Amino acid sequence: MTWNLRRLLAGAVLAAWAALFWFVLLSGRTGLYLSTRTAWLVPAGAAILTVAALGRLASGRSGAPPPVRRSDLRGASLLVIPVIVLLALPASTLGTFALGRRPVFGVGATAPSGGLSSGTLSMVDVARAQATKEDLAALQHRNAETVVMVGFVATQPGEPSTEFMLSRFIITCCVADATETQVRVVDVPAGSARPNAWVQVTGRIYALGSQVIIDMTSMKPIPRPADPYLTG
């Protein structure tokens, strides 16, 4: 019995993927790719891949092993490239580039949540208010209430410098199904909002027609949240 290089190569590929899943899990990057609903896939993937890699490596000896072929090497390389990409790149998220290229969160698609009449308001509530008439009516009853909301800054050409769109993406399973939600922030000191920067805005909320605005009283820059996407 000698070491079978093809089996070791397969085991190494599985180990590389296991390492990627462990890295995503331990570095807290799960939220950069998956929603809270599907976050379990990362620890599950890490565990299953680890077992699979160990299983392949443990059975890595055989009698008269065949040589590693070029096609094996090509296949293994192709599978290792995404691992390298995701390990080497710094953590990043969808930003202003994706705004306007993705559908708006469930306009008319969601059932009324019925939960906007009380409790703390969030960007998901704003999205729901822009999606159903019932939730919009519920939000209108809370006009002028003080809210604190987190999102990133998006500016549009021709927009007054004292306004910007506070933006978030809402995902169901992963970033590929992201939809966007935005609330207009007004009374912003000119030049204080930098595009793509994450901010926490405090102000009074108003649902006017189908548009929701926040009349800002204060704003502070914050680091990107651990879960930059909201789960819808």
Next chain:
Amino acid sequence: MTLRRTSNADEVSVTRRGTALDLPGDDAGRGNEPAGRTAFGVTVVLLLALATALRFGQPERFAWLQNFFVVFGAILLEAMPFVLIGAVASAVIEVFVPASAFERIGRLPTVLQLPCAAAAGMAFPICECGSVPVARRLLRRGLAPGAAVTFMLAAPILNPVVIASTVVAYHGRPDFWVVVLGRFTLGFIVAVAVGWVIGARRPDEVLRKGTIDPDDDDHSPDESRWSRFAGHIAGDFIFMGRFLVVGVAVAAAIQTVIPQTLVAKVAGLPVLSIVVMMALAFVLSLCSESDAFVAASFTQFGPAAQLAFLVTGPMIDIKLSALYAGTYSKGFLRAVLVTASVIILAGTLWAAVIWG
């Protein structure tokens, strides 16, 4: 050089079925040449160069590239565990399920085989990435091609997780029953119909020639079951994974380049809206367990167009096309694309006439 290798399982199925299921293991061409130290060295250097370029070249400066990598990583992290789960199921079928089980299924009349195969999908909570390796393994164990393909197409639509997600996404909407019942009924019909079309082919016409699991051809007969089990998991993962990587890269690139908001412009056009939603499902390559929430967000489109999106995606999309192309013959891919598209279009047009 023609070695004409076949795995033990293939030999069993050839003998049993009396067909020419002969899968030469990458025997033809340069791919079969042993990789020397130079090839190993060059590969390692290229991969290290890529890592260095990504780490220090700051590609995230380009917003479109950052967008691409985020979507690419997200789909892969979501899909790969399911590919592995499919590989485990496939290895269980290969190593632990006796050949007699498939012979019993094969003795069922065709008219029962296909609906039974589709119904079996209900008990298999995996998405489309996991069902492809399972169907491939079923084929290699000698299951009739029609039944294996019907199972492969039905499982991602009819499984309990997808039923639940569709119910949740459309809960409280006036088109709830049209979309939910329509998805499962039309999905069932399309899966059986494609299986019926494929059923006329021999197994060796369905599986792509020149491909074999990387680990299938180095098992010795006296090897333990667990060693073979580990080998088949690794083999299926590597075989399917590389096609998935290509498919996901294309899907992420298209998601980055083409704004989804463009499709809203054709929402009011009866036939075109259905075709566009089918094309969108093909391009987005979403997991069948999440696509209902995305479909529900396209409210500019009527229930028929949303239905087209929900039935098309789990059966034919970019990442699946890459998996199909790597696993099955060219004729297979064409047959699935044409048959499924035509029936989905006809079914949803019929739904549009009735429900708008």
